[in-house]
Amino acid sequence: QSALTQPASVSGSPGQSITISCTGGDNDVGRHDLVSWYQEDPGKAPRLIIYEVIKRPSGISNRFSGSKSGNTASLTISGLQPEDEAFYYCCSYAGGSTWVFGGGTKMTVL
């Protein structure tokens, strides 16, 4: 199972919006609306911030939003804040009771 493709890094200034892409294939992102996104601070466990492409768990800021078009899912962070600086990983159900993650994107707030 090939990993999902994410940009290695993105950056933005406080208050701006950034978008992180996550490209998969016909059997994972393209077939299932089961894409999730995780935020990871160094040395900490990942935190779920988006599930089922667009849904936010309780307690997650509405500045985080998800979308999908074809084989590419996207995470948008609006109104960037310094505390948003972290690694972000996408994940998709890949069929056959398996999951596939992206390689991760380092998001820097300038």
Place this chain on the structure above:
Amino acid sequence: QVQLQQSGPGLVKPSQTLSLTCVISGDTVSNDRAAWNWVRKSPSRGLEWLGRTYSRSKWYNDYAVSVKSRIVINPDTSKNQFSLQLNSVTLEDAAVYFCARGDAYTWAFDSWGQGTLVTVSS
């Protein structure tokens, strides 16, 4: 609130077996709305899902193709925990290993352990 506490050695010799345990609090390993997963993170591969165990009247396991021949994930209902065994480890198995709760309805991983750095070295 679900909490997952990992334990296990951080150093494994090549060709030997990596063994980790994840103790669950705030949920039960037998919960038929959950699945109990192992995920690892390495610089070269990012996050990689390894496998899961879950109960739906009986116990099931699913494993990633990349490790299917070497991995065993077992539940322990008496201790409310689950474990990972990865056999015949190589240098490529060096990573931070996480246990994680998967929700049967959202299909996402909503609680994670703290992570265990595993080094493979003789």
